[in-house]
Amino acid sequence: MQLKFSKWHGCGNDFVLVNGFNENINDIQEHSAAICDRHFGVGADGVILTLPSKTCDFRMQIFNSDGTEAEMCGNGIRCFALDAYKSGLTDKLSFTVETKAGIMRPRLTADNKASVCVNMGEPVLAGEQIPVKGCGSEHIINKQITVDDNQFYITCVSMGNPHCVIFVDDIKKIDINKWGPVLEKYEIFPNKTNVEFVQVINRTHLRMRVWERGAAITLACGTGACASLVASVLNDLCDRKARLELDGGDLAIAWDETDNNVYMTGPAKKVFEGIYYSE
Numbered sequence: 001m002q003l004k005f006s007k008w009h010g011c012g013n014d015f016v017l018v019n020g021f022n023e024n025i026n027d028i029q030e031h032s033a034a035i036c037d038r039h040f041g042v043g044a045d046g047v048i049l050t051l052p053s054k055t056c057d058f059r060m061q062i063f064n065s066d067g068t069e070a071e072m073c074g075n076g077i078r079c080f081a082l083d084a085y086k087s088g089l090t091d092k093l094s095f096t097v098e099t100k101a102g103i104m105r106p107r108l109t110a111d112n113k114a115s116v117c118v119n120m121g122e123p124v125l126a127g128e129q130i131p132v133k134g135c136g137s138e139h140i141i142n143k144q145i146t147v148d149d150n151q152f153y154i155t156c157v158s159m160g161n162p163h164c165v166i167f168v169d170d171i172k173k174i175d176i177n178k179w180g181p182v183l184e185k186y187e188i189f190p191n192k193t194n195v196e197f198v199q200v201i202n203r204t205h206l207r208m209r210v211w212e213r214g215a216a217i218t219l220a221c222g223t224g225a226c227a228s229l230v231a232s233v234l235n236d237l238c239d240r241k242a243r244l245e246l247d248g249g250d251l252a253i254a255w256d257e258t259d260n261n262v263y264m265t266g267p268a269k270k271v272f273e274g275i276y277y278s279e
């Protein structure tokens with residue numbers, strides 16, 4: 001197998017992008033974990049495919065670094081959008097992308113087209129749709145759970161993929177390597193979950209760290225930043241527009257009151273191109 005790729009990141013959340021219009025991507029999911037391996041492969045948090053769509057300008061598929069497929073990727077779709085534009089697949093600055101989480105609408109911004117604003121759609125709050133077991137259509141806001149004798153207060157939001165947001169007083173004191181994997185696989189999450197720890201700095205500034213489903217700790221998570229803003233609003237901890245400070249950079253997130261959609265704005269950057277070889 002030989003695969004041409006480009007390597008991108010959004011706030012340090014890094015991806016191998018493959019153009020499915022030109023490359024043979026038939027069994028790419030099987031190769032995703034090997035491609036993402038930081039010692040024996042290219043090294044990335046995920047593999048993203050640019051594909052044709054019957055209903056939209058493009059279709060995006062994302063595989064986590066463990067090879068599982070995710071419904072959506074916020075940092076990834078900014079990289080995807082800029083790559084589609086810069087590689088000449090489209091000359092539109094604003095277009096539609098079909099994902100497993102629905103249709104997303106990225107728009108390249110005027111500042112040298114180095115950042116992208118994405119309409120990420122409406123957050124899903126009904127427990128059974130996130131999904132969280134045993135709660136019907138109830139919203140899970142600041143709900144207490146006990147995990148290994150520890151109490152956590154969780155707020156759950158789906159941005160097409162599941163997120164469990166936990167507010168903490170001091171983000172530096174949280175052992176994400178310990179609690180991330182336990183919460184990711186906690187029994188109430190039938191599809192597992194991404195886990196965000198959020199420290200509220202003030203009503204327009206949140207500090208967030210993430211344990212990603214299928215990818216462990218990453219430097220940033222776009223859908224996680226959106227879910228964290230929504231969770232913070234639901235708990236009356238912040239305004240509907242805030243700066244999300246992540247380990248790898250900042251994202252601007254806004255939850256629009258009029259259309260109920262969440263808008264994410266942030267950078268995307270190509271760092272190299274290459275050819276991946278495997279037997």
Ligand SMILES: N[C@@H](CCC[C@H](N)C(=O)O)C(=O)O
Nearest residue numbers: 070073074075161221222223
């Ligand atoms: N890093 C991404 C999310 C990637 C998918 C996630 N790990 C999942 O399995 O849901 C982002 O920027 O949103």
